[in-house]
Structure formats: C-alpha cells, structure tokens
Amino acid sequence: MAMATTFQPFLTRNFGEPLALDVRWCLERGAYEGARKALAMPPKAVIEEVKLSGLRGRGGAGFPCGMKWSFVPQDTGKPVYVVCNADESEPGTFKDRALIDRDPHQLLAGIIIACWAVQAHTAFIYIRGEMVHGHAVLEKAVADAERAGVLGDTVLGAAFPLRVLLMRGAGAYICGEETGLLTSLEGNRGYPRLKPPFPAVVGAFGCPTVVNNVETLGNLPHIMVNGARWHASMGTEKSPGAKVFSLSGHVKRPGNYEVPLGTPLMDLLDGPGGGVGGTGRLKAVIPGGSSAPILTAEDCKTAKLDYESIAQHGSMLGSGAVIVLDDSVCMVDAIWNLMRFYHHESGGQCTPCREGTGWVEKTVARIEHGRGRMRDLDVLLETCDNMQGKTICVLADAAAMPLRSYLKKFRAEFEAHITQGKCPFG
Ligand SMILES: Cc1cc2nc3c(=O)[nH]c(=O)nc-3n(C[C@H](O)[C@H](O)[C@H](O)COP(=O)(O)O)c2cc1C
CATH class of the missing domain: 1.20.1440.230 (NADH-ubiquinone oxidoreductase 51kDa subunit, iron-sulphur binding domain)
Incomplete structure (x- = not known):
C-alpha cells in the first residue's frame, strides 16, 4: 500500500496552475495522452484496463467503473450516451467544482476515454446551476478543445466524432441522483426512476447511458497513461487509488486534499487539516457527506479512509466530504x-x-x-x-x-x- 508520505497527488497536480485552463498548455503537457492511448486500443480493452485498475465510482456509491461500462449493450441500434454527474449537491462536498474550475481538460480527457470505451458520440456534463464559474470554465474548455481538434468530428485525429454538451441544473439535491439527473436532463421535473432497468441499459432518452462522477472520470487519463497496475498499487486491495477529500467544519486548515484510499482518518485531520479547530477537542466526524452515519471521536481513532474501513465503523465513505465537529456542537x-x-x-x-x-x-x-x-x-x-x-x-x-x-x-x-x-x- 502506498504511504501518504511517498504519494504524489495526480488528480490535483494542476491546482494552483492557471495555465491548466489553456488547451495548448494541456496538450503540450500530455493531458490528452491517456485519451490518445485509449483511442488506439479496442474499446473492450479499455474497459478491461479500467476494470483491472479497480477504480470505483467517486460519486458516492463506490460502484466499480469498468464493470458499469461493461453493462452497456452495443446491439440495441440506439445511441449510447455518457453523462458526467457534476451536480455535486451532497452537503460538505466541494471537490468536483475544484476539479472543474482548476483542471477542466483532465475531465474532458476522461470523458473522451469513457465515450470511446462505450462507443458514445455524445456526452453531457450536467452541472449544478449554482456553479456559474465552473460552467463558464467548461464552456471555454469545450470550445477550445473543439478548435484544437480534441473534440468534434474527429477526436485527436481519430475518426471518432464526439460532442460534449453542457446542461445546467437548477440546484436540486435530487438531481444529483443519477435517474433524477437523467429525467431533468430530458427536460422534466427531476423525479428519480425505479431501478432496474439501470441507466446503463435504459438511460437518457431511453438509450443506454453511463453516468459517472467528475472525479471518477478525472482518474481515467492517469490510469490509461500509467496503467491499471499503477492505480491498483495505491490505496487498499478493495479500495484502490487515491481520492480527493473535502475537509470542513472544525478543522484548522479546511480544503480539498488528495490522499491514497486507506489513509487513517486522523492522519488527514491532523496532517493536511492541521488538527481539530474550534475548541480543539474532537466530538464527532461525518466521514462521507451529510448522508453518512456519524462517527464518534473514539471511532475516528481506528477509522481509515476507504470504503471497507468506514463501513466496518458503521458509516460510508460516500462522496468523501469529511465534516469535523468539536465538542461545542449540540x-x-x-x-x-x-x-x-x-x-x-x-x-x-x-x-x-x-x-x-x-x-x-x-x-x-x-x-x-x-x-x-x-x-x-x-x-x-x-x-x-x-x-x-x-x-x-x-x-x-x-x-x-x-x-x-x-x-x-x-x-x-x-x-x-x-x-x-x-x-x-x-
Ligand atoms: C440523493 C442523491 C444525491 C446524489 N448526488 C450526487 C452528486 O451530486 N454527484 C454525484 O456524482 N453523484 C451523486 N449521487 C450518486 C449518483 O446517483 C450516482 O451513483 C453517481 O453519479 C454515479 O457515478 P460514479 O459511479 O462515477 O460514482 C447521488 C445519489 C443520491 C441518492
């Protein structure tokens, strides 16, 4: 398991780099190399690589990404869609907006890989309505990518037409739930739908659809460049890779921190987080967004930031929003x-x-x-x-x-x- 001390953040490596908004700079720095590599492989091989990497969805449920893609039927005669869930509505979560605002081309590269894998020629990014800045960043990134030949009738020189369309939500939590999102995308009130059928089979406009979170998609270019084994070597056996945690509440240095999965919760809090803020005495932690059952200070001593450890402590890793409560909280x-x-x-x-x-x-x-x-x-x-x-x-x-x-x-x-x-x- 990679230790936090030797770990090199990759998802957030361009945070603080204003040039990451420039498609030319991104192309020179290899931001689209993972997509280029994927386009040279048979789509099924891309799915296998992602399966082998062990990447699990970062939107909350932690479902294996490659497995979800493998459910998409290719013989329906209908178009296939990829939908990026950028609704980020779980209270305490603020990682997706940072990944969009600071590195939009990492996300677009991930979308290209997902679209190639499931043979989708249209991708939607459903972005939360309040994220006005993120929407503007994405609008520019998509337009720049089209002008640079990264998106459009051909993708990075490959005969694979791909359009990325932006759709703004209206700020409803329910529209982050994937089927509510799809209903909203279709222009209706965002009522969720019964599953099955799952979106992979019957999704947007009745067509097979992959719904993936921003951070899930952001991992893909790195997996394609560095290989599935590189990804699987980080984190734990069942929760491989790294994750961006949104740390907030009574903590001295709140913010987004990328650490390998399996990192002890207290290492995040006391390390990058700078320790408990407020009274300085820890009472409880919400480990995965507001839906996650609460952990007591005692639970926190042994809890690790991976899906299994948090589940063993009676909660869930969810979206990775870690909210710290000091002992002044009722x-x-x-x-x-x-x-x-x-x-x-x-x-x-x-x-x-x-x-x-x-x-x-x-x-x-x-x-x-x-x-x-x-x-x-x-x-x-x-x-x-x-x-x-x-x-x-x-x-x-x-x-x-x-x-x-x-x-x-x-x-x-x-x-x-x-x-x-x-x-x-x-
Ligand atoms: C009430 C509710 C709200 C949700 N909100 C979000 C959200 O804002 N962003 C997100 O990515 N997933 C959200 N999800 C999870 C999605 O339904 C879905 O599992 C996810 O987008 C799949 O992507 P992933 O496999 O890449 O994680 C929500 C789920 C529920 C039940």
Whole structure:
C-alpha cells in the first residue's frame, strides 16, 4: 500500500496552475495522452484496463467503473450516451467544482476515454446551476478543445466524432441522483426512476447511458497513461487509488486534499487539516457527506479512509466530504440542521420520503427546543424504519441513516434535552 508520505497527488497536480485552463498548455503537457492511448486500443480493452485498475465510482456509491461500462449493450441500434454527474449537491462536498474550475481538460480527457470505451458520440456534463464559474470554465474548455481538434468530428485525429454538451441544473439535491439527473436532463421535473432497468441499459432518452462522477472520470487519463497496475498499487486491495477529500467544519486548515484510499482518518485531520479547530477537542466526524452515519471521536481513532474501513465503523465513505465537529456542537441541533435540508430537498414523489422527512424534522426541532417527550425517540426510529428501503430513490435512506446514527451514538444528548426541557448547549 502506498504511504501518504511517498504519494504524489495526480488528480490535483494542476491546482494552483492557471495555465491548466489553456488547451495548448494541456496538450503540450500530455493531458490528452491517456485519451490518445485509449483511442488506439479496442474499446473492450479499455474497459478491461479500467476494470483491472479497480477504480470505483467517486460519486458516492463506490460502484466499480469498468464493470458499469461493461453493462452497456452495443446491439440495441440506439445511441449510447455518457453523462458526467457534476451536480455535486451532497452537503460538505466541494471537490468536483475544484476539479472543474482548476483542471477542466483532465475531465474532458476522461470523458473522451469513457465515450470511446462505450462507443458514445455524445456526452453531457450536467452541472449544478449554482456553479456559474465552473460552467463558464467548461464552456471555454469545450470550445477550445473543439478548435484544437480534441473534440468534434474527429477526436485527436481519430475518426471518432464526439460532442460534449453542457446542461445546467437548477440546484436540486435530487438531481444529483443519477435517474433524477437523467429525467431533468430530458427536460422534466427531476423525479428519480425505479431501478432496474439501470441507466446503463435504459438511460437518457431511453438509450443506454453511463453516468459517472467528475472525479471518477478525472482518474481515467492517469490510469490509461500509467496503467491499471499503477492505480491498483495505491490505496487498499478493495479500495484502490487515491481520492480527493473535502475537509470542513472544525478543522484548522479546511480544503480539498488528495490522499491514497486507506489513509487513517486522523492522519488527514491532523496532517493536511492541521488538527481539530474550534475548541480543539474532537466530538464527532461525518466521514462521507451529510448522508453518512456519524462517527464518534473514539471511532475516528481506528477509522481509515476507504470504503471497507468506514463501513466496518458503521458509516460510508460516500462522496468523501469529511465534516469535523468539536465538542461545542449540540448533536440534536446538528441533526436538526440536516433534517431541514432533507425535508427541503425531498423530491416529493414518494410518500415515505415526502412525509417522513417532514415528520422527523418537526420532531427533532421539538426536542431541540425543549418540548420533546421520551417516546419521541422511539417514534423517530420507527419513522426511519418506514422511510428506509421504501422509496424509489435513496434520498429517504440518506436522511434516515444519519438520524438513526445520532440517536444511537448520542442518545444521552437527546435525553438531556427532554429531561432538562431545553438545549443544554444554550
Ligand atoms: C440523493 C442523491 C444525491 C446524489 N448526488 C450526487 C452528486 O451530486 N454527484 C454525484 O456524482 N453523484 C451523486 N449521487 C450518486 C449518483 O446517483 C450516482 O451513483 C453517481 O453519479 C454515479 O457515478 P460514479 O459511479 O462515477 O460514482 C447521488 C445519489 C443520491 C441518492
């Protein structure tokens, strides 16, 4: 396993380099060499290489990228699409916008590789509406790439026409969920769809579609240039490679940090993060965006930043948004904040989510304001039971999972609010 000390960041290597926005500079520096190499290989060989690399999707679910591509049928007579998920709506996550703003050609190179692998001649980048700057950066990068012969009727000299189209979302969390995104891309309200069929088989406009996250795609040029084995040699056996973590909250140096998967959580926090901020005393960490169950300070001592270790600690790596909470934080107030978000962002299509997120938000608010009853705690857990696994997409689960974990790991704080009739944190 590569150690953090010898690790050379590659996804973020151009951060701080303004010339990375210049297609000529990127071409001279070899940003498109991975794409060139892929175009010289049979598409199936590209899929095999990505499978061998062990790259897992960085959008949240951690699904193996090459395997997803291999599900795309090539015999339907319909076009195949690649959709880049640049919605980045999970609270605490701010890595994709940085990868777009600072190195758009790395993303375009990744899109070319994905499109060649699944034989797609049209790619969409669905970018969150609020990312006005990122949209402008991408518009310029795509136009520059077309003028430079990187995209268009031929790609880097290969007889492979490819158009990259930009689509702006309207800032709805649900449109980050891949099927909600596809419905929105088609011009409709972003209601998610039942799976199966999965987008790889029935996706955008009823056609086979690969949906990949910005960071997932950004890894591809490096895998093609350096080889699958190079990628697989970093991180852990089941979670190979490196990941950009968005570190925020009570930490001295918040920011995006790229480290090998499997890095101890406390190494990220105490190393690049500079240590716990605020009171300086760690209370809890959200390890993978707001949907991820909470880790206590005790959990953090042994947790490593890979999919398996975080799962063993009862949570998930998700989008890699690490939110640090010091001991001044009221956990009831913290989860109320999150429940407000999920209630507001519920797509409203399924009753358990539309109603459930509202009920739990109101109940937690009552407890926070000192008007809770002990039996509310069981009612909250029962409501979670009725939300999880009962809806078309997993937004309801994304709300229920953290709530359940706060109730389990910080139950005494909920009880203190109820017995004291007020928030003990003032
Ligand atoms: C409610 C919800 C919101 C999501 N938001 C995002 C998002 O903003 N960006 C993203 O890449 N994936 C998001 N996802 C995950 C996507 O559905 C999908 O798994 C991902 O885009 C696939 O890409 P990957 O395999 O490259 O990770 C979200 C999922 C859910 C359930």
